[in-house]
Amino acid sequence: MPAADSTDTVDTIEDPVSTEVRTTTYAKAVAAALRTAMHADERVFMAGEDIGIYGGAFGVTDGLLQEFGEERIRDTPISEDAIVGMAVGAAITGTRPIVEMQFSDFVVNAMDPLVNQAAKLYFMYGGNVEVPMVLRLPGGGGTGAAAQHSQSLEAWFAHVPGLKVVAPSTVQDAHDLLLAALVDPNPVVVVEHKLLYKQEGALTPRATPEDSPAVIGEAAVVREGTDLTVVGYSLNTHKALDAAEELAAEGIDVEVVDLRTLRPLDTETVIESVCRTGKLLVTHEAPTAVGVGAEVVAAVAGSRAFDHLLAPIVRVCGRENPMPYAPALEAATIPQTADLVAAMRALAAEDV
Amino acid sequence: MTDAANGQVPASTDASDRPDPLDFLPPDEPVHLLDPDGTYHPDPDHPIDLDDAALRELYRLMMVTRKVDREAINLQRQGQLGVYASCMGQEAAQIGSAYALGPDDWIFPSYRELGAALVRQVDAAGFLHLYRGTWLSDHDPYKHNFGLMSIPIGTQALHATGFAMGARLDGNPIVAMTYYGDGGTSEGDPHEAMTFAGVTKAPVIFFVQNNQYAISVPLAKQTAAPTLAHKAIGYGMPGYRVDGNDVLASYAVTRRAIDRAREGVGPAFIEAMTYRMEAHTTSDDPSRYRTQEELEEAAKTDPIVRMRNFLTKRDLYDSALEDAIEEQTKQVASEVRAGIYDAPHGDPMELFDHVYLDATNHFEDQVAQLRSELSQGGEV
Numbered sequence: 001m002p003a004a005d006s007t008d009t010v011d012t013i014e015d016p017v018s019t020e021v022r023t024t025t026y027a028k029a030v031a032a033a034l035r036t037a038m039h040a041d042e043r044v045f046m047a048g049e050d051i052g053i054y055g056g057a058f059g060v061t062d063g064l065l066q067e068f069g070e071e072r073i074r075d076t077p078i079s080e081d082a083i084v085g086m087a088v089g090a091a092i093t094g095t096r097p098i099v100e101m102q103f104s105d106f107v108v109n110a111m112d113p114l115v116n117q118a119a120k121l122y123f124m125y126g127g128n129v130e131v132p133m134v135l136r137l138p139g140g141g142g143t144g145a146a147a148q149h150s151q152s153l154e155a156w157f158a159h160v161p162g163l164k165v166v167a168p169s170t171v172q173d174a175h176d177l178l179l180a181a182l183v184d185p186n187p188v189v190v191v192e193h194k195l196l197y198k199q200e201g202a203l204t205p206r207a208t209p210e211d212s213p214a215v216i217g218e219a220a221v222v223r224e225g226t227d228l229t230v231v232g233y234s235l236n237t238h239k240a241l242d243a244a245e246e247l248a249a250e251g252i253d254v255e256v257v258d259l260r261t262l263r264p265l266d267t268e269t270v271i272e273s274v275c276r277t278g279k280l281l282v283t284h285e286a287p288t289a290v291g292v293g294a295e296v297v298a299a300v301a302g303s304r305a306f307d308h309l310l311a312p313i314v315r316v317c318g319r320e321n322p323m324p325y326a327p328a329l330e331a332a333t334i335p336q337t338a339d340l341v342a343a344m345r346a347l348a349a350e351d352v
Numbered sequence: 353m354t355d356a357a358n359g360q361v362p363a364s365t366d367a368s369d370r371p372d373p374l375d376f377l378p379p380d381e382p383v384h385l386l387d388p389d390g391t392y393h394p395d396p397d398h399p400i401d402l403d404d405a406a407l408r409e410l411y412r413l414m415m416v417t418r419k420v421d422r423e424a425i426n427l428q429r430q431g432q433l434g435v436y437a438s439c440m441g442q443e444a445a446q447i448g449s450a451y452a453l454g455p456d457d458w459i460f461p462s463y464r465e466l467g468a469a470l471v472r473q474v475d476a477a478g479f480l481h482l483y484r485g486t487w488l489s490d491h492d493p494y495k496h497n498f499g500l501m502s503i504p505i506g507t508q509a510l511h512a513t514g515f516a517m518g519a520r521l522d523g524n525p526i527v528a529m530t531y532y533g534d535g536g537t538s539e540g541d542p543h544e545a546m547t548f549a550g551v552t553k554a555p556v557i558f559f560v561q562n563n564q565y566a567i568s569v570p571l572a573k574q575t576a577a578p579t580l581a582h583k584a585i586g587y588g589m590p591g592y593r594v595d596g597n598d599v600l601a602s603y604a605v606t607r608r609a610i611d612r613a614r615e616g617v618g619p620a621f622i623e624a625m626t627y628r629m630e631a632h633t634t635s636d637d638p639s640r641y642r643t644q645e646e647l648e649e650a651a652k653t654d655p656i657v658r659m660r661n662f663l664t665k666r667d668l669y670d671s672a673l674e675d676a677i678e679e680q681t682k683q684v685a686s687e688v689r690a691g692i693y694d695a696p697h698g699d700p701m702e703l704f705d706h707v708y709l710d711a712t713n714h715f716e717d718q719v720a721q722l723r724s725e726l727s728q729g730g731e732v
Contacts, residue, residue: 054568077538077574144434148503321707325485326697
């Protein structure tokens with residue numbers, strides 16, 4: 001149990017009860033949400049590899065062991081299958097497990113407990129069993145971590161009925177959506193792009209998970225525009241915003257929608273935007289084929305927005321090869337801001 | 353009276369077919385043949401059938417491994433390698449065990465097996481290309497009978513087992529050896545591999561270098577087993593324990609397991625007690641989880657000093673050998689630098705070359721798109 005005065009001794013950690021607006025990093029915003037949750041709810045605990053004294057592979061849990069102790073910040077043996085399976089069991093018994101996969105790629109070892117168990121127990125037991133667990137997945141490329149440590153597997157989870165998937169792009173959303181995931185009675189997968197961890201932004205910390213205003217399943221128009229709609233999530237929302245900024249100088253007015261949640265997908269916000277702009281570009285880092293973007297495109301094509309489309313829909317997503325280790329090849333695999341600028345410029349120029 | 357009348361369910365397997373667990377128990381202490389001062393303790397169960405040249409060769413291999421290992425760390429610090437996982441301190445465990453294999457036997461390594469790779473005469477620079485991303489592997493597995501380095505933890509144990517099962521079905525008397533660490537023993541894959549190996553009596557050796565840490569997690573948090581070697585009993589194979597900083601013991605214990613496997617008796621598990629002197633990888637900061645004092649204690653068990661002391665006592669070590677090895681390690685280090693330094697990273701147009709064996713129309717579009725982007729000179 002957390003000692004009331006323990007925060008005084010941990011100078012790397014901000015006061016959990018302070019809801020003062022501050023500038024902080026995405027990683028610290030996640031950490032602040034973890035602390036809020038653990039202070040507010042004794043049922044919340046974490047499990048993962050090297051999350052204790054080491055503070056996690058990306059430093060997200062730095063200091064939490066000292067604050068909450070080994071019972072609640074559990075360094076586990078190396079078995080992703082066991083970590084996630086244990087979390088399923090723990091969730092069923094009424095606790096609120098938060099699992100950190102060291103790299104999202106490692107979750108492939110835990111697909112049985114996640115996909116065959118966590119996602120299905122509520123259904124299979126006729127509503128008698130709930131699995132309120134949160135699985136945090138540091139994913140994505142651009143870090144020089146090669147094929148088995150750089151994947152964006154979110155479409156796998158978004159495809160499974162029973163799982164929810166959030167992919168926050170901002171510091172505030174990293175905080176709020178994690179808290180919303182904890183409040184949610186379903187198993188929720190939180191996709192965190194590794195390149196976002198050091199990104200800074202404004203954070204209004206929440207005192208309790210219930211204070212989070214984030215709603216799972218709500219996208220946001222993060223930049224308003226009239227010429228075309230760009231839909232992204234996670235890191236690619238930022239790339240889209242950067243590209244939009246660049247094109248603004250050329251007089252191209254881009255609207256950017258941040259999906260924020262991948263399942264359930266807020267198709268209405270996208271459709272509404274496309275009805276206004278008449279053009280759609282979808283971007284994510286995950287490989288193009290059978291990605292989340294395909295679902296967005298299908299939703300638009302099958303909606304009232306179809307009649308508003310002025311040009312073919314464009315996808316600027318990851319290429320269809322495993323992530324290379326060499327920097328130049330990795331960069332060629334991942335959609336870059338320049339690729340978005342070029343594709344957005346071309347789409348804007350399509351004859352109407 | 354029948355078993356059932358005694359309350360015993362009928363067994364599907366005759367009790368006489370079950371092995372005696374005592375046959376599989378590890379020794380109380382790891383097998384140890386060399387003291388730190390080089391004193392040799394002969395052990396009739398673990399004979400050393402090596403001539404003077406081979407004894408010197410073990411030492412030379414450890415020296416070259418350490419030099420290349422240091423060179424790799426330096427190259428990473430210079431930005432020439434993305435990351436590197438050092439095997440410093442583990443040279444004896446790797447080289448003694450790999451040296452015990454026959455020429456046709458196979459190794460299925462993790463990412464830390466530089467020493468084993470050099471025993472199999474894998475080119476050091478080629479080995480390190482994995483860590484540069486020049487290509488993900490630059491050695492031919494079939495030329496050296498040395499598989500690709502497995503980055504995910506423990507998966508190679510299954511590959512080695514499948515390989516060994518195939519060899520047994522073919523009647524091919526080869527043995528597969530897989531390396532992983534103490535942390536890897538917690539993953540599901542090695543457990544499942546050992547189950548299969550035990551049931552099929554596959555000629556596979558599970559060689560675990562217990563280097564005390566899985567990144568930051570010490571052994572006590574990894575397992576509650578009396579030793580890692582005790583786990584072997586549950587899969588129906590012997591669990592051996594060896595002083596992994598003793599190259600002769602590593603050789604002899606592995607040799608015993610290999611001979612047994614080659615005869616068709618079945619697989620074996622070896623726990624080599626060693627210590628990772630360097631960081632988990634160059635991305636790691638070990639000062640967060642272990643002390644300088646502990647490191648200094650571990651340094652006193654250095655495997656190379658121990659073997660040098662042994663050779664000296666045997667009059668097998670002199671300044672001529674010292675100079676020759678010095679010269680050779682410098683040469684290898686120089687070749688490594690030449691092979692790595694500014695090695696080209698490849699053309700982005702090669703991206704799709706090794707995804708599928710045959711061309712697909714899906715890729716034609718992507719190739720065209722990439723070519724167009726590159727021709728525009730833009731950021732790819």
